[in-house]
Amino acid sequence: MRILLVEDDPQLGDGIRTGLQQAGHATDWLQDGQAALHSLDVENFDMVVLDLGLPRMDGISVLKKIRTAGNDVPVLILTARDTVEDRIKGLDCGADDYLVKPFDLDELCARIRALSRRHNGRSSPLINYRNIVLDPISHSLSKEGKDIILSGREFKILQTLLENTGRVLSRERIEESLFGWDDALESNATEVHIHHLRKKLGKDLIVTIRGVGYMIPKADR
Numbered sequence: 001m002r003i004l005l006v007e008d009d010p011q012l013g014d015g016i017r018t019g020l021q022q023a024g025h026a027t028d029w030l031q032d033g034q035a036a037l038h039s040l041d042v043e044n045f046d047m048v049v050l051d052l053g054l055p056r057m058d059g060i061s062v063l064k065k066i067r068t069a070g071n072d073v074p075v076l077i078l079t080a081r082d083t084v085e086d087r088i089k090g091l092d093c094g095a096d097d098y099l100v101k102p103f104d105l106d107e108l109c110a111r112i113r114a115l116s117r118r119h120n121g122r123s124s125p126l127i128n129y130r131n132i133v134l135d136p137i138s139h140s141l142s143k144e145g146k147d148i149i150l151s152g153r154e155f156k157i158l159q160t161l162l163e164n165t166g167r168v169l170s171r172e173r174i175e176e177s178l179f180g181w182d183d184a185l186e187s188n189a190t191e192v193h194i195h196h197l198r199k200k201l202g203k204d205l206i207v208t209i210r211g212v213g214y215m216i217p218k219a220d221r
């Protein structure tokens with residue numbers, strides 16, 4: 001998934017970003033609240049990891065503003081050990097979860113997975129669709145019980161489409177879920193990955209909506 005990390009401590013921010021990237025998330029890192037607010041205004045993220053003590057605009061204000069604007073992106077706040085009030089305030093202002101510093105990166109990743117499941121209305125980590133089972137944790141996929149090998153990007157495209165069944169996703173939206181700002185991307189990369197996915201999983205799974213994007217229909221259609 002595509003994650004926005006907002007953390008002004010350079011060392012901590014760098015460590016978290018590296019950890020999230022290693023866990024397979026496209027991660028964009030910003031260091032002040034104003035920049036985060038602007039970015040959330042113009043880009044789509046699947047998750048926000050938000051420090052509260054930030055320059056230019058504090059995390060609580062960022063949170064309040066995006067919720068007021070109707071943005072329901074899952075937000076996990078990072079707080080210092082001694083600020084119970086901040087934690088309560090954060091949750092009251094629309095944060096979905098929090099972690100107290102210092103925390104373990106594995107715990108952060110586990111909470112992000114849990115939040116994402118909750119946000120997508122699933123309590124099981126597995127995504128079942130017709131005869132396909134996708135496991136976001138082990139990065140494995142099976143069809144009719146047989147394992148199917150996908151590249152990292154193919155896997156993420158399929159996961160994004162399966163998490164949004166019945167919705168048409170533009171190529172830009174798919175690419176946003178895949179890549180951070182740092183990654184250069186060939187212009188036809190998504191088409192190529194979709195082509196490979198169709199070869200591996202059957203040509204009917206992913207529907208092209210001409211001029212708009214791609215969709216996997218709701219399973220009960």
Ligand code: CA
Pocket residue numbers: 007008009051052053054
């Ligand atoms: Ca801070």
